[in-house]
Amino acid sequence: MSSSGFSPGPPSVFTGEGYHIWVIKMKTYLQAFDLWEVIKSKAELAPLRANPIVAQIRQHSDEITERHKAMSCIQISVSDMIFTRIMACESPKQAWNKLKEEFQGTKRTRQQQLLNLRRDFENLKMNEEETVKQYSDRIMVVANNIRLLGEQFSEVRIMEKVISTLPKRYEAKISSFEDSRDLTSISLIELINALYAQEQRRASTLEEHQEGTF
Structure with a gap:
């Protein structure tokens, strides 16, 4: 020691x-x-x-x-x-x-597991009732399982998955990111936190609007 x-x-x-x-x-x-x-x-x-x-x-x-x-x-x-x-x-x-x-399983077994996980990753989409953090957590579970089987899985690839599968309500925020800075220059956690902050602002605005109707 x-x-x-x-x-x-x-x-x-x-x-x-x-x-x-x-x-x-x-x-x-x-x-x-x-x-x-x-x-x-x-x-x-x-x-x-x-x-x-x-x-x-x-x-x-x-x-x-x-x-x-x-x-x-x-x-x-x-x-x-x-x-x-x-x-x-x-x-x-x-x-x-x-x-x-x-x-650990045979090489053939691990290859089949990787194929299944890659398919799961490609099929992931954000549900309407999910928050962006909940969705990113689901993505990370699949990505980390792929990594555990020995395959390199970059953060850039995960970010691309998040951006390409978000609902339309996030398009304006993504566009503002692209206009103000290169998306490759930010981390995944920065992206998720920015999108989550937008969700919180939208929820707060909606709540204020609903209160104002009474």
Whole structure:
């Protein structure tokens, strides 16, 4: 552990659902303890040479300890049911790969999942009763699921989706953005907040108008 005293809490427990999220969290957790290289390395632990010097003995012992720490991190981050799948693994790398093989799915399965998610993304449209934030949240769920499967998904693409599928009542606001500044120079959150502010003003004006009719 680093000398700064940083000590992350216990890792998320994987129960068989949400593997793609768990694996990202676990990678960060292992990195926090300088243990990710133990999982990442393809090299197996070499046996100690004959007649080793003290430095070689210490290095070998440290490498064994690191593997035990990494294995412990993996074991405490899975439920008992998942643990039975990896308890026979002799190294943390074997345990990691075992979980990956079982829960990440085959390349063909992931490709089909990506196709379905891309289709979902293209078919998204804002409902009349939705706020722009609710709609953007729906878009982000699909976009982030695509990212979790390893595909790059830019913010620009999400912004283009939002702009191209908004109802007509937002056309004036989008046009004013295009006239005053390049849409590529603003962030998604800036765009959503500006559109949400317009919604709030419209709702307030409508409420005042309704009150004035009584």
